[in-house]
Amino acid sequence: MEYFLQQLINGLTLGAIYGLIAIGYTMVYGIIGMINFAHGDVFMIGAFIAIIAFALVWTTGLASIPLAILLVLVVTMIFTAAYGWAVERIAYRPLRGSFRLAPLISAIGMSIFLQNYVQLLQGARIKPLPPLISGGVILTEGNGFAVQLNYTQMIIIVVTVLLMAAFTLVITRTALGRAQRACEQDRGMAALLGIDVDRTISLTFVMGAALAAVAGLMFALYYGVVDFFIGFLAGLKAFTAAVLGGIGSLPGAMLGGILIGLIEAFWSGYFSVEYKDVAAFSILVLVLIFRPTGLLGRPEVEKV
Amino acid sequence: MTALLTVEHLTMRFGGLTAVDDLSFTAAAREITAIIGPNGAGKTTVFNCLTGFYKPTVGRLTLAHDGGTYLLEQLDGHCIAKDAKVARTFQNIRLFARMTVLENLIVAQHNRLMRASGYTLLGLFGHPRYARAEKEAVELARHWLERTRLTDLADWEAGNLPYGAQRRLEIARAMCTRPTLLCLDEPAAGLNPRESGELNHLLQAIRDEDGVGVLLIEHDMSVVMQISDHVVVLDYGRRIADGPPEAVRNDPAVIRAYLGEEEDEELPPEIVADLGGTP
Numbered sequence: 277m278e279y280f281l282q283q284l285i286n287g288l289t290l291g292a293i294y295g296l297i298a299i300g301y302t303m304v305y306g307i308i309g310m311i312n313f314a315h316g317d318v319f320m321i322g323a324f325i326a327i328i329a330f331a332l333v334w335t336t337g338l339a340s341i342p343l344a345i346l347l348v349l350v351v352t353m354i355f356t357a358a359y360g361w362a363v364e365r366i367a368y369r370p371l372r373g374s375f376r377l378a379p380l381i382s383a384i385g386m387s388i389f390l391q392n393y394v395q396l397l398q399g400a401r402i403k404p405l406p407p408l409i410s411g412g413v414i415l416t417e418g419n420g421f422a423v424q425l426n427y428t429q430m431i432i433i434v435v436t437v438l439l440m441a442a443f444t445l446v447i448t449r450t451a452l453g454r455a456q457r458a459c460e461q462d463r464g465m466a467a468l469l470g471i472d473v474d475r476t477i478s479l480t481f482v483m484g485a486a487l488a489a490v491a492g493l494m495f496a497l498y499y500g501v502v503d504f505f506i507g508f509l510a511g512l513k514a515f516t517a518a519v520l521g522g523i524g525s526l527p528g529a530m531l532g533g534i535l536i537g538l539i540e541a542f543w544s545g546y547f548s549v550e551y552k553d554v555a556a557f558s559i560l561v562l563v564l565i566f567r568p569t570g571l572l573g574r575p576e577v578e579k580v
Numbered sequence: 581m582t583a584l585l586t587v588e589h590l591t592m593r594f595g596g597l598t599a600v601d602d603l604s605f606t607a608a609a610r611e612i613t614a615i616i617g618p619n620g621a622g623k624t625t626v627f628n629c630l631t632g633f634y635k636p637t638v639g640r641l642t643l644a645h646d647g648g649t650y651l652l653e654q655l656d657g658h659c660i661a662k663d664a665k666v667a668r669t670f671q672n673i674r675l676f677a678r679m680t681v682l683e684n685l686i687v688a689q690h691n692r693l694m695r696a697s698g699y700t701l702l703g704l705f706g707h708p709r710y711a712r713a714e715k716e717a718v719e720l721a722r723h724w725l726e727r728t729r730l731t732d733l734a735d736w737e738a739g740n741l742p743y744g745a746q747r748r749l750e751i752a753r754a755m756c757t758r759p760t761l762l763c764l765d766e767p768a769a770g771l772n773p774r775e776s777g778e779l780n781h782l783l784q785a786i787r788d789e790d791g792v793g794v795l796l797i798e799h800d801m802s803v804v805m806q807i808s809d810h811v812v813v814l815d816y817g818r819r820i821a822d823g824p825p826e827a828v829r830n831d832p833a834v835i836r837a838y839l840g841e842e843e844d845e846e847l848p849p850e851i852v853a854d855l856g857g858t859p
Contacts, residue, residue, distance in 0.1 A: 454690065461676045461679075466687075467657035468632075469667075469753070470661035
């Protein structure tokens with residue numbers, strides 16, 4: 277039982293990170309119907325920017341760790357969002373209105389470019405982040421096993437919940453969110469109502485990248501190491517999460533992320549760590565076969 | 581009577597096909613201008629040029645109102661609504677089907693809300709200026725809901741509305757952009773006679789009370805003859821007649837275009853009646 281609880285906590289933490297990345301996939305898919313394959317690498321860039329920001333914050337001699345993390349969070353979100361914006365501006369906008377596969381190929385190109393860009397600038401070796409937060413809360417103890425919720429996990433879960441709430445508010449309550457939903461349904465009509473479609477799409481990329489930045493920071497805090505290749509697997513898992521939840525659906529992305537996180541945690545806890553990715557991707561295959569629209573997705577209706 | 585919209589030498593070619601051929605006409609503010617013509621005459625193409633869906637091959641489309649003069653063919657898509665203040669509805673209805681009726685009307689007021697919300701950030705923190713702007717937006721939406729008799733359906737998903745209500749909602753949404761020119765593509769299509777009579781009143785009110793210029797594509801001759809101040813007739817992309825409705829309906833060229841070339845044959849009386857004349 278204690279072991280189960282521990283894996284549950286681990287899975288939720290992992291799932292929160294996947295969910296944050298998955299939202300970026302799902303929002304971009306919703307608005308332009310394209311999988312942004314460079315999104316995982318934007319997450320990786322976020323992790324690197326976080327580590328650099330931590331190093332810079334250290335040099336200022338800031339002593340308070342919560343304040344340092346908050347500062348790094350803001351800086352990381354801003355810079356990563358700028359990357360997200362640039363990716364859209366350079367690789368996707370010029371291809372809008374071109375044939376469907378073109379932006380997909382340029383997305384893959386962008387992904388390879390970003391990986392190599394970071395490898396060149398930061399080197400291929402892993403970058404460590406010294407553990408900043410130690411300790412945690414022991415929830416229960418028994419059978420010689422203590423269930424621990426450590427502070428990093430707590431921060432990850434709390435920040436994720438807050439961000440999800442904020443994003444839901446933006447999408448459902450603000451003019452920007454309404455414009456995004458309008459562009460999702462009919463871009464031509466949205467423009468006719470005076471909505472700047474290009475800007476709305478840009479802002480969608482910016483929002484997705486900002487969330488990926490948070491995920492990057494959390495990843496760095498949680499695992500303590502990053503390298504230029506982490507975006508690939510994390511991106512693929514988050515993409516799986518988005519498809520599992522129903523691509524285009526915001527709550528779906530979060531739910532999918534949490535499910536993938538739990539599957540991974542329980543699989544590694546009870547079966548084998550080596551095959552945890554197999555478990556996650558088998559789920560993708562099964563979902564695509566039995567429920568192609570995902571758990572919360574809505575069935576695609578052909579326009580007549 | 582000043583010209584709100586001036587179309588000069590508009591030509592639209594698709595490969596070898598000339599859909600609109602050297603068309604010139606004007607539409608005045610506070611008037612209903614109807615564009616009529618047989619199927620394939622190029623009416624919707626004119627609308628698509630006006631609203632930025634097509635870039636005209638040749639021609640100039642000038643829109644002048646208090647806020648300035650705009651060349652529609654050079655404006656970016658969203659500026660046609662935002663700056664030139666042209667609104668449009670579609671022959672095949674294009675509502676945001678998965679939004680509520682009220683949301684459809686509020687999304688049409690996007691630019692005002694975006695400005696008031698300080699591009700979202702202020703809005704998120706509940707700044708009073710945004711709260712006020714949003715209240716105004718809801719008020720305008722309620723106003724148009726009332727005028728289109730949709731108040732009771734405000735919280736429905738737009739896609740679930742009955743057909744006639746969807747048509748009215750499209751007009752309400754277009755009016756919520758606060759246009760100076762309203763382009764309606766067959767607003768009476770599929771409406772029953774009672775609904776179509778209501779539509780006439782609505783359009784007349786939009787002209788007289790709101791002072792909006794209306795550009796109307798319509799097949800239903802009773803609508804055209806009753807409410808339009810000015811009729812432009814197209815055939816094969818060319819203008820074949822232009823004038824007040826009484827003059828146009830007796831124009832031999834128009835009758836020929838609608839009924840084909842058959843010399844020395846009396847028109848059946850019901851068709852003459854349909855065109856609004858006396859047999």
